[in-house]
Amino acid sequence: MRxxxxxxxxxxSYFDNLRNKEKYEFFMNYPDxxxxxxxxxxxxxxxxxxxxxSIANEKAIDVLKEALALGANSAVLISDPIFExxxxxxxxxxxxxxxxxxxxxxxxxxxxxxxxSMNGQMGIIVADKLGLPHISNVVRLWNEDSKIVCExxxxxxxxxxxxxxxxxxxxxxxxxxxxxxxxAYEEIEKVNKPILKWDAKFLGIKPEELSKKIKISSIxxxxxxxxxxxxxxxxxxxxxxxxxxxFEKSAK
Amino acid sequence: MIxxxxxxxxxxxxxxxxKSSEIADQIGAEIHTILFKYYYKEDEIEILxxxxxxxxxxxxxxxxxxxxxxxxxxxxxxxxYKKYKPDLFVFNSSLASKEMAVKxxxxxxxxxxxxxxxxxxxxxxxxxxxxxxxxVYEATYETDIPFILTLLDSETSxxxxxxxxxEFEEMVVNTNVSRVLIRQTKKLNPRINELKNAKVIISVGExxxxxxxxxxIFEIANFLKAEVSCTRFxxxxxxxxxxxxxxxxxxxxxxxxxxxxISGEPFHIAGILKSEKILAIVxxxxxxxxxxxxxxxxxxxxxxxxxxxxxxxxxxxxxxxES
Numbered sequence: 001m002r003x004x005x006x007x008x009x010x011x012x013s014y015f016d017n018l019r020n021k022e023k024y025e026f027f028m029n030y031p032d033x034x035x036x037x038x039x040x041x042x043x044x045x046x047x048x049x050x051x052x053x054s055i056a057n058e059k060a061i062d063v064l065k066e067a068l069a070l071g072a073n074s075a076v077l078i079s080d081p082i083f084e085x086x087x088x089x090x091x092x093x094x095x096x097x098x099x100x101x102x103x104x105x106x107x108x109x110x111x112x113x114x115x116x117s118m119n120g121q122m123g124i125i126v127a128d129k130l131g132l133p134h135i136s137n138v139v140r141l142w143n144e145d146s147k148i149v150c151e152x153x154x155x156x157x158x159x160x161x162x163x164x165x166x167x168x169x170x171x172x173x174x175x176x177x178x179x180x181x182x183x184a185y186e187e188i189e190k191v192n193k194p195i196l197k198w199d200a201k202f203l204g205i206k207p208e209e210l211s212k213k214i215k216i217s218s219i220x221x222x223x224x225x226x227x228x229x230x231x232x233x234x235x236x237x238x239x240x241x242x243x244x245x246x247f248e249k250s251a252k
Numbered sequence: 253m254i255x256x257x258x259x260x261x262x263x264x265x266x267x268x269x270x271k272s273s274e275i276a277d278q279i280g281a282e283i284h285t286i287l288f289k290y291y292y293k294e295d296e297i298e299i300l301x302x303x304x305x306x307x308x309x310x311x312x313x314x315x316x317x318x319x320x321x322x323x324x325x326x327x328x329x330x331x332x333y334k335k336y337k338p339d340l341f342v343f344n345s346s347l348a349s350k351e352m353a354v355k356x357x358x359x360x361x362x363x364x365x366x367x368x369x370x371x372x373x374x375x376x377x378x379x380x381x382x383x384x385x386x387x388v389y390e391a392t393y394e395t396d397i398p399f400i401l402t403l404l405d406s407e408t409s410x411x412x413x414x415x416x417x418x419e420f421e422e423m424v425v426n427t428n429v430s431r432v433l434i435r436q437t438k439k440l441n442p443r444i445n446e447l448k449n450a451k452v453i454i455s456v457g458e459x460x461x462x463x464x465x466x467x468x469i470f471e472i473a474n475f476l477k478a479e480v481s482c483t484r485f486x487x488x489x490x491x492x493x494x495x496x497x498x499x500x501x502x503x504x505x506x507x508x509x510x511x512x513x514i515s516g517e518p519f520h521i522a523g524i525l526k527s528e529k530i531l532a533i534v535x536x537x538x539x540x541x542x543x544x545x546x547x548x549x550x551x552x553x554x555x556x557x558x559x560x561x562x563x564x565x566x567x568x569x570x571x572x573x574e575s
Contacts, residue, residue, distance in 0.1 A: 014385035015518065016540060087363050115518070116385050118499070119366060121354045124322075128358035133431040137347055139488060149435070153488065154347045155444070160436040172500075174488035213363045217392045219384050222525065227546040239551060240560040243531070244567065246547050247476055250508040250529040251452045 001048035009060030031111025092125035127168035136170035264344035323430035326355035364400035387522020442495030452478035459513025498523035516541030
């Protein structure tokens with residue numbers, strides 16, 4: 001089984017409480033990491049290989065090193081100044097060009113949302129443009145003959161869906177405990193597998209084929225006027241009394 | 253200018269048309285409401301025809317539209333687009349509608365944006381506000397029309413003074429279904445409305461180790477007339493509840509939100525920011541929820557919960573006896 005996984009490096013600057021935040025400028029988008037972990041499990045079980053792609057600038061190379069350290073067979077950094085700030089339709093165009101440059105895939109995987117831009121369109125657009133079936137909101141998946149079977153969760157139901165390969169699968173963070181697959185900084189630094197670099201010329205993409213139709217005007221932290229009052233207590237009886245007071249005061 | 257409203261459910265569609273009229277009235281746009289024949293029941297269509305304040309109701313008709321399928325529905329919308337060329341597609345933000353919106357965006361090569369919180373149209377420019385980085389930030393975007401968006405919350409108190417034309421048209425459309433086969437469907441019972449309307453919510457997180465520990469939570473909730481729910485982890489991985497609180501689940505706005513054993517992932521936090529007061533009861537002082545709480549109790553959950561439940565019960569019984 002040949003699996004392609006698209007990974008988005010996310011800037012650490014918008015996120016507090018990140019492990020090793022000082023060491024990295026980017027981290028692997030969580031749902032994409034879920035997709036990668038699942039892809040690695042699938043090829044360990046069914047055989048095959050996992051190729052990772054990332055449309056990003058060179059500063060994000062550590063994210064691809066992490067993917068290799070996790071077990072991906074190869075990694076491609078798709079980078080070119082003309083790929084900066086593209087809208088999703090154009091980013092999908094770049095992704096499709098990269099898929100077409102590679103050997104045929106059975107499964108192309110994406111995370112369902114990017115934790116920074118909170119956008120989740122790439123997988124569906126890539127599937128649509130390539131004329132492939134897609135299954136999104138996937139929480140479990142397995143292989144049956146030449147079919148991929150997925151458990152998909154939507155608001156009020158769980159669906160078991162199947163599609164013949166090649167197929168695009170868009171996964172959620174519920175797919176596996178991705179947070180357990182952390183690689184130590186030192187291990188990532190030790191990765192010496194080559195990372196391929198593909199640019200617009202290599203992919204045969206011209207600037208006029210790409211668009212930047214959506215511009216970000218501002219990003220502001222939502223200010224919270226919270227008291228942040230710590231409840232001090234001597235014993236749990238006292239604490240429960242104080243919590244009860246809050247219940248009564250705030251819930252009226 | 254034409255704004256086209258589309259939804260995968262009737263209640264959301266009614267709200268969406270009302271919300272769109274707020275924008276349409278300001279810029280003198282027409283509102284089209286798109287319905288899918290066979291997917292909407294006949295009586296629902298009749299109700300919408302008589303009650304929606306819209307310029308045109310277009311009923312897209314093809315037997316393949318009986319069941320939701322993103323490929324079938326987005327292809328059906330293509331025929332509508334070819335005829336009317338709307339400037340703005342407005343969908344609700346359910347997972348099904350988001351999928352449909354993105355497919356349509358791909359087919360029409362018109363950019364799309366999901367989960368839009370606010371939008372304005374100024375001189376043919378669209379100004380859109382959305383959550384960013386889990387909703388702890390808010391981003392403002394600028395783009396041109398035509399555009400496709402899904403609207404996160406279409407609640408509005410706006411009442412249009414315009415009496416729109418309410419024309420009706422049935423349009424037979426071409427479509428095709430996707431090659432994804434649904435083998436099995438299991439119904440869930442997420443308590444969306446109960447949680448959205450709750451005054452007090454007690455929500456539990458992954459620091460609670462055993463489902464049996466919920467007995468304390470339910471005892472406390474019973475006294476407070478509170479709804480109980482959880483984080484995504486407990487819902488999707490441990491299956492304790494059919495829904496979860498957060499931007500990827502249900503966004504809530506109670507008077508009091510009590511987070512018990514919740515670490516405070518950004519996607520969860522953003523879903524509770526509209527709470528009037530937040531009480532965090534946590535073991536770990538480094539938990540992110542602490543940064544967003546009004547009251548913070550750092551303690552051993554397994555010590556406080558039995559004591560609190562007992563105290564609440566005592567108080568409740570006393571209250572019942574006195575009343």
